[in-house]
Amino acid sequence: MNKAEFLNELSFCLQNMNNSEKNKFIIFYDEMLSDYVENGMTEEDAVDKIGDPKKIAEELLADYGSVKINLPFTGIRGLNYILTIIGFPLWGSVLLAFVLMVFSVYVIIWCVPFTTGALSIGFFTTSIIGIVGSPFVMLKNASMGIMQLGTGIASIGISLLLGLATLGLSKRLIIITKNLNAKLAALFKKKVIVG
Amino acid sequence: MDSQLKKGLLEFCVLAVLNKSDSYGYQIIKDISTCVEISESTLYPILKRLEASSYLETYSVEHNSRLRKYYKITNKGKDYIKEFLEEWQQVMEIYYFIKGERNYE
Numbered sequence: 001m002n003k004a005e006f007l008n009e010l011s012f013c014l015q016n017m018n019n020s021e022k023n024k025f026i027i028f029y030d031e032m033l034s035d036y037v038e039n040g041m042t043e044e045d046a047v048d049k050i051g052d053p054k055k056i057a058e059e060l061l062a063d064y065g066s067v068k069i070n071l072p073f074t075g076i077r078g079l080n081y082i083l084t085i086i087g088f089p090l091w092g093s094v095l096l097a098f099v100l101m102v103f104s105v106y107v108i109i110w111c112v113p114f115t116t117g118a119l120s121i122g123f124f125t126t127s128i129i130g131i132v133g134s135p136f137v138m139l140k141n142a143s144m145g146i147m148q149l150g151t152g153i154a155s156i157g158i159s160l161l162l163g164l165a166t167l168g169l170s171k172r173l174i175i176i177t178k179n180l181n182a183k184l185a186a187l188f189k190k191k192v193i194v195g
Numbered sequence: 196m197d198s199q200l201k202k203g204l205l206e207f208c209v210l211a212v213l214n215k216s217d218s219y220g221y222q223i224i225k226d227i228s229t230c231v232e233i234s235e236s237t238l239y240p241i242l243k244r245l246e247a248s249s250y251l252e253t254y255s256v257e258h259n260s261r262l263r264k265y266y267k268i269t270n271k272g273k274d275y276i277k278e279f280l281e282e283w284q285q286v287m288e289i290y291y292f293i294k295g296e297r298n299y300e
Binding site for chain 2: 025027028029031032034035036038039050051055056059060
């Protein structure tokens with residue numbers, strides 16, 4: 001790992017820290033690495049000596065005790081609750097829009113397997129009616145009856161293929177939905193320690 | 196060594212280095228390493244804490260077309276070292292107490 005990569009990774013690991021603190025820290029390591037290089041080390045050796053950026057970031061964050069995020073607070077708990085309630089038309093509508101947007105994304109995604117599933121059922125019904133009905137048509141007009149039987153059999157095939165596609169798509173979408181859910185949940189689960 | 200104790204002692208090591216002359220990160224580590232092991236990630240919080248308590252000040256100097264941050268001990272920092280050294284008598288008493296060599300009167 002060279003110096004730039006090291007500093008990048010360190011910066012990434014410290015993304016929860018406020019910017020000016022983070023910059024000071026990055027500058028400190030930047031200077032340190034430059035000094036090692038000036039005193040005859042290669043960049044890679046210097047980075048090796050200083051250690052794993054993830055560990056350094058962890059140590060630093062541990063030393064901080066916590067990631068400090070200043071939440072707006074009026075100083076009176078009751079007033080905070082009241083303001084939260086009064087502010088409901090604002091944050092409530094934003095939240096609602098967000099929830100509906102997420103919901104519509106799910107609807108759009110799930111439209112695809114729904115369509116293939118519906119088509120599969122449709123073709124299956126067609127094939128049953130076609131095959132069962134074909135002998136009666138054959139009695140009247142042999143060539144038309146045979147054509148109907150053929151169409152019925154073809155419909156079974158198409159229905160099976162669509163059914164398989166539905167299953168395959170659903171399996172993938174279940175995974176995608178789960179991942180998306182987890183990511184959305186993580187948005188609200190960030191550890192916050194009020195400072 | 197116990198990490199809390201070491202951290203506390205390292206603060207004074209840093210101040211002692213700066214008491215001789217102003218210095219910068221790399222040099223401080225080099226100087227202290229002759230006595231006790233110290234890593235970059237240990238030094239940084241110590242410097243930060245010492246600066247926050249105004250035991251030291253910082254200034255930047257251009258060096259090889261980049262900025263190098265220098266640390267300078269303040270009078271408050273010098274007093275802090277003195278206090279520490281004066282308190283050492285007490286620390287030694289605690290040492291003997293722990294060791295069990297202290298006579299109870």
